[in-house]
Amino acid sequence: MDLGPHAAFIIWAYVGVTLGVVGLIAYAIIDARRTRTRLAALEARGIRRRSAGGKP
Amino acid sequence: MTIELTAKRPNWFSRLANPGQFLAWSKGFVWPLVIITGLLFIAGLYYAFFDSPPDYQMGETVRIMYIHVPNAWLSQFVYGVMAVASIGTLVWRHPLADVTAKSAAPLGAVFTGLALFSGSLWGRPTWGTFWEWDGRMTSTLILFLIYLGIIALWRAFEDQGRAGRIIAIFTLVGALDIPVVKFSVDWWNTLHQPASVLTMSGEHVAPAILIPLLVMTLAFTLLFATLLVVRMRTEILKRRAETLERQAAASIAG
Numbered sequence: 001m002d003l004g005p006h007a008a009f010i011i012w013a014y015v016g017v018t019l020g021v022v023g024l025i026a027y028a029i030i031d032a033r034r035t036r037t038r039l040a041a042l043e044a045r046g047i048r049r050r051s052a053g054g055k056p
Numbered sequence: 057m058t059i060e061l062t063a064k065r066p067n068w069f070s071r072l073a074n075p076g077q078f079l080a081w082s083k084g085f086v087w088p089l090v091i092i093t094g095l096l097f098i099a100g101l102y103y104a105f106f107d108s109p110p111d112y113q114m115g116e117t118v119r120i121m122y123i124h125v126p127n128a129w130l131s132q133f134v135y136g137v138m139a140v141a142s143i144g145t146l147v148w149r150h151p152l153a154d155v156t157a158k159s160a161a162p163l164g165a166v167f168t169g170l171a172l173f174s175g176s177l178w179g180r181p182t183w184g185t186f187w188e189w190d191g192r193m194t195s196t197l198i199l200f201l202i203y204l205g206i207i208a209l210w211r212a213f214e215d216q217g218r219a220g221r222i223i224a225i226f227t228l229v230g231a232l233d234i235p236v237v238k239f240s241v242d243w244w245n246t247l248h249q250p251a252s253v254l255t256m257s258g259e260h261v262a263p264a265i266l267i268p269l270l271v272m273t274l275a276f277t278l279l280f281a282t283l284l285v286v287r288m289r290t291e292i293l294k295r296r297a298e299t300l301e302r303q304a305a306a307s308i309a310g
Contacts, residue, residue, distance in 0.1 A: 001105065004116035006181040013120045013177040017127065020170045021279065024163065028283050032290045039293055042300045049296065 073150050075292045082285050089282040096275035103268035111265060120178040122268050126276035127171035131199060132234055134164030134280060138206075139231040142224035152288070154220030155295075157227060158210050159287035163280055165203035172196060183247050191240030192248035195233055202230040216295065 003010050071077045104122040111118035138160050144153030175193070176186040187193065206223060213219030241250045252260045261269065 002116075003119070004110070006115070006117050009177045009181050010117060010119050013123060013174045016173050016177070017123045017170050020166050020173075024166050024283060027162075028286045028290070032286060032293075035290050035293045035297060038297045039300070042297060042304070045304070047300045047304045049300065 073148075073152055075151055075155070075295075078152055079289060079292055082289060085285055086282065086289075089278060089285065093275060093278040093282050096271060096278060100268060100272035100275045103271055108264050108268045114182060117178055117181050118265060120174055121265075122272045124171060124174040124178055125269055126273040127167045127174060128196070129273055130276055130280055131164065131168035131171045131196065132237060133277070134160050134167060135199065135203075135227075135231065135234055137284075138164065138227050139234075142227040145220050145224040146228075154216070154224070155288050155291045156284070157220070157224065158216075159284055159291050161203055161206045161210065163283055163287070165200065165207060167276075167280070168196065168200040168203055172200060179247070185247075188247050190246040190248060191244040192237065192246055195237040195240050199230075199233050199237055202233060206230070 100122065104119055108118070108122075110116045114121070138157045141153045141157040141160070144150040145157065172193070175196075179188070180186045206227060209223050209226060210216075210219060213222070240246065241248050
């Protein structure tokens with residue numbers, strides 16, 4: 001595929017946007033996993049939400 | 057005399073407002089959204105590179121438009137979502153409103169940054185310059201700085217409930233920049249071309265270029281929706297973890 005004389009600009013635009021999008025996705029996944037691990041560690045220590053035990 | 061003890065089922069707005077309920081119903085949305093977004097990106101990129109001709113003026117650089125326009129659209133749309141969420145925080149104290157606003161801010165900042173980046177890479181071969189201090193570009197740069205300010209404010213406060221109300225006011229004041237971004241191309245002489253897709257006189261773009269543009273815009277918008285749902289779920293769980301940590305600390309101290 002011939003992208004013409006300005007191919008470098010097109011390629012760098014797509015590379016930059018791809019890096020930005022992949023970064024956002026990776027950040028969302030890592031943050032979600034870290035948070036789930038943090039909650040699981042708390043529950044493993046026996047610390048639970050008051051509402052989880054059922055309110056009177 | 058008997059007393060009615062069965063609680064009335066809360067209406068849909070209350071159910072939507074409940075973070076626990078949100079975690080339950082949003083779970084089933086994540087994977088379908090991921091799959092639809094992925095398919096739209098595949099279709100959009102196919103159209104962008106293999107099924108659209110070079111533009112008669114821009115030549116091959118029109119392909120940058122297929123990523124620039126969706127990011128530019130999202131830079132404003134995400135801020136719109138945050139502004140609506142801010143009204144939800146201030147008027148209804150909706151518990152999910154500040155979770156929405158906080159989760160959307162980094163997404164909006166990245167999309168705005170990518171709009172500026174892809175725009176400057178398009179500008180150099182087309183206009184002969186990476187950057188020009190004209191109305192559209194300057195107001196978009198200000199929008200980017202507003203996003204960064206909002207992210208910094210969220211990090212500055214420990215009490216997220218109080219932060220939510222203060223940032224909601226800041227967000228609504230910052231929303232004044234959105235019409236400036238939108239109408240800058242009409243108000244001032246600018247290098248940036250006026251609107252060509254959504255105009256009163258119909259679109260001014262050939263279908264061969266309009267189709268990839270619309271498919272990519274839909275793909276990026278669904279990407280935002282997917283990431284927003286995932287980030288909102290994470291934010292709710294983070295707040296739960298913080299509450300539990302405080303609860304644990306209090307039980308040790310007391």
